[in-house]
Amino acid sequence: MRARLLIFSLLVLLTACTSTLPPISPPQELSGVISSDLTLSGEILLTGDLLILPGRTLTLHPGTTVRVRKAESTKIDPEYLSSLTEILVRGNLLAEGTAAAPITFLPETTPSAGEIVWAGITLDHSPVSSLRHLRIEGAEQGILVISSSPQLAESTISNCRYGLVVQGPGSAGIYNNQINAGEGGLFVLAGASPAITGNRITAQVEEGLFVDAVSAPRLGRNEISGNAIGLVLHNPRLPFDPDGISTNREDLRLIGRE
Amino acid sequence: MRRWLCLFLLLILPLTARAETLVYRGESTLWQDTVWSGEVLIDGILTVAPGTTLEIRPGTTIRFTFFDSNNDGIGEHEIFIQGVLRARGSAEAPIRFTSALSSPQPGAWGAINLMASEAASEISFALIEYAYRGFHGHFALAALQDTEFRCNIRGTQFQESEVSFVRCRFIDNFNGLQFRDSQVRFADLLVSGNYWGIRGVHSRVDLAGGRVTGNLVNGINLRDCDTTITAVILANNRKGLYLQQSRGEVRDSLFSGNSEHGIYLEESHVNIIGNRLLNNGRAGVKWVASQGTLQQNRFDGGSEYALVNETAATLVAPGNWWGSDDSAAIALAIRDGADRDGVGRVDVGDFLLSPPAFLLSLQSM
Numbered sequence: 001m002r003a004r005l006l007i008f009s010l011l012v013l014l015t016a017c018t019s020t021l022p023p024i025s026p027p028q029e030l031s032g033v034i035s036s037d038l039t040l041s042g043e044i045l046l047t048g049d050l051l052i053l054p055g056r057t058l059t060l061h062p063g064t065t066v067r068v069r070k071a072e073s074t075k076i077d078p079e080y081l082s083s084l085t086e087i088l089v090r091g092n093l094l095a096e097g098t099a100a101a102p103i104t105f106l107p108e109t110t111p112s113a114g115e116i117v118w119a120g121i122t123l124d125h126s127p128v129s130s131l132r133h134l135r136i137e138g139a140e141q142g143i144l145v146i147s148s149s150p151q152l153a154e155s156t157i158s159n160c161r162y163g164l165v166v167q168g169p170g171s172a173g174i175y176n177n178q179i180n181a182g183e184g185g186l187f188v189l190a191g192a193s194p195a196i197t198g199n200r201i202t203a204q205v206e207e208g209l210f211v212d213a214v215s216a217p218r219l220g221r222n223e224i225s226g227n228a229i230g231l232v233l234h235n236p237r238l239p240f241d242p243d244g245i246s247t248n249r250e251d252l253r254l255i256g257r258e
Numbered sequence: 259m260r261r262w263l264c265l266f267l268l269l270i271l272p273l274t275a276r277a278e279t280l281v282y283r284g285e286s287t288l289w290q291d292t293v294w295s296g297e298v299l300i301d302g303i304l305t306v307a308p309g310t311t312l313e314i315r316p317g318t319t320i321r322f323t324f325f326d327s328n329n330d331g332i333g334e335h336e337i338f339i340q341g342v343l344r345a346r347g348s349a350e351a352p353i354r355f356t357s358a359l360s361s362p363q364p365g366a367w368g369a370i371n372l373m374a375s376e377a378a379s380e381i382s383f384a385l386i387e388y389a390y391r392g393f394h395g396h397f398a399l400a401a402l403q404d405t406e407f408r409c410n411i412r413g414t415q416f417q418e419s420e421v422s423f424v425r426c427r428f429i430d431n432f433n434g435l436q437f438r439d440s441q442v443r444f445a446d447l448l449v450s451g452n453y454w455g456i457r458g459v460h461s462r463v464d465l466a467g468g469r470v471t472g473n474l475v476n477g478i479n480l481r482d483c484d485t486t487i488t489a490v491i492l493a494n495n496r497k498g499l500y501l502q503q504s505r506g507e508v509r510d511s512l513f514s515g516n517s518e519h520g521i522y523l524e525e526s527h528v529n530i531i532g533n534r535l536l537n538n539g540r541a542g543v544k545w546v547a548s549q550g551t552l553q554q555n556r557f558d559g560g561s562e563y564a565l566v567n568e569t570a571a572t573l574v575a576p577g578n579w580w581g582s583d584d585s586a587a588i589a590l591a592i593r594d595g596a597d598r599d600g601v602g603r604v605d606v607g608d609f610l611l612s613p614p615a616f617l618l619s620l621q622s623m
Contacts, residue, residue: 258560
């Protein structure tokens with residue numbers, strides 16, 4: 001009799017709770033190929049690779065949270081660039097959060113210390129992507145820009161192996177971002193020439209900002225501190241603003257070609 | 259008389275068509291040995307049945323129409339070889355597999371699929387372009403020579419296969435070559451301008467000679483592979499050679515101008531012997547949780563570091579040229595436990611006092 005009463009009480013309590021709580025909608029699952037324009041908001045669970053085809057646009061509203069599920073296998077096909085779960089943008093990504101409502105990309109479950117869970121966002125020949133007020137965590141490369149000219153601003157990239165990598169031609173604008181606690185902060189490679197100003201790059205195990213021998217970024221004033229090497233330039237004649245580069249194990253490494 | 263005329267026309271009509279363009283529409287199958295020459299149009303999916311040989315003569319052009327049923331941007335018209343393919347072009351008259359579109363994009367047609375070969379197929383002196391997968395094999399035996407793959411999404415992709423490539427070129431594809439669970443032999447190849455150059459898993463891979471240059475991600479990335487790499491030039495890639503959980507030997511090769519690392523070893527057991535490394539952006543060699551030997555190499559500078567050790571144990575690396583005969587300068591060229599907690603030191607032992615001779619140069623081949 002006492003047991004029945006207890007069960008009845010629990011059921012009453014459960015009914016009361018469920019009737020007073022707002023309904024919880026499950027996150028919208030997303031993966032595969034985006035072949036028509038798409039706008040999303042709210043909670044999104046990225047369950048596999050996502051490809052935005054050329055000519056198509058994915059728009060994310062402020063406050064959107066994208067949680068990324070770790071890839072089950074170490075696949076090499078039919079992946080796009082990485083064996084990890086990735087967002088590959090060959091069309092456009094318009095992810096413009098606000099200071100009050102950033103757009104967040106993070107692993108579905110809390111990673112162990114230093115664990116890399118997903119590949120990151122790759123812009124590959126993307127004509128007009130714009131990424132502002134993002135928070136990105138736990139990626140191999142937070143944002144990889146290949147031959148694209150996006151605006152990347154006001155975002156925070158943390159605990160990624162590479163924070164931001166820019167490769168190939170294009171005129172990306174990289175302004176006022178924070179890149180911290182990775183292996184390397186910002187890499188400019190393979191003939192890239194982005195504008196890089198107002199960024200704060202800190203606590204990288206290796207380089208804060210790295211520029212290879214064939215790239216020519218326009219380097220404004222950036223705060224680069226607490227890294228193994230602050231700024232590495234393989235073209236020693238490249239102009240840069242030394243103010244703000246401080247308290248690294250080694251602030252500046254200029255390397256000439258042999 | 260009329261009956262004889264009809265029979266004559268039936269015999270002569272296919273020959274007439276073949277002299278112009280031979281067309282296959284829809285799903286069709288070759289059940290008998292067939293020879294192609296001239297122009298061939300595949301407007302569908304063509305299968306070469308088991309026990310059947312398709313021979314393609316020099317100078318033949320095979321075009322595939324574009325058909326995309328699921329709107330993913332990938333063309334689906336293609337050819338399946340369940341028998342044997344003998345596509346033997348010549349230097350003067352190569353065979354061309356291409357799109358029927360006037361301005362095609364990579365992925366405009368499917369693939370030359372080789373499935374469960376009964377005997378080794380051959381492709382020589384051919385150009386394969388604008389496919390999703392130029393050559394695609396499962397349980398395939400194939401020998402490819404003097405063939406160029408360009409502007410494909412994947413130049414080649416195969417698994418559980420045995421494939422040799424001699425003097426083949428992979429240029430401006432998205433992925434040059436990718437494979438798994440296979441035996442692969444390369445001689446004098448060129449892999450250039452792809453995103454990924456060569457990417458393999460669980461395979462036996464032997465490369466001798468050739469150039470892997472200007473690939474956007476990695477020149478060569480092998481995971482869980484056994485490999486020998488001899489006299490290969492890896493230049494101007496993001497990473498030159500990236501070996502993960504792999505075993506083997508890298509010898510007499512040149513690593514130059516790679517944006518990040520010339521050689522990146524991760525949980526591998528590899529002997530690195532007699533190579534030259536210069537102008538690799540972050541490091542000539544990055545040695546992460548790996549074993550093996552590092553001897554008789556020539557580190558010529560132009561890198562952030564000649565060697566980065568991220569193995570807990572001391573890395574013993576005697577007999578190398580470090581770009582200087584001065585111990586202090588050598589120490590600066592190495593990042594190890596002296597610079598960072600939790601990793602081992604590098605013991606350079608008796609280092610070379612002058613650079614060893616090295617024959618290969620960027621102008622080679």
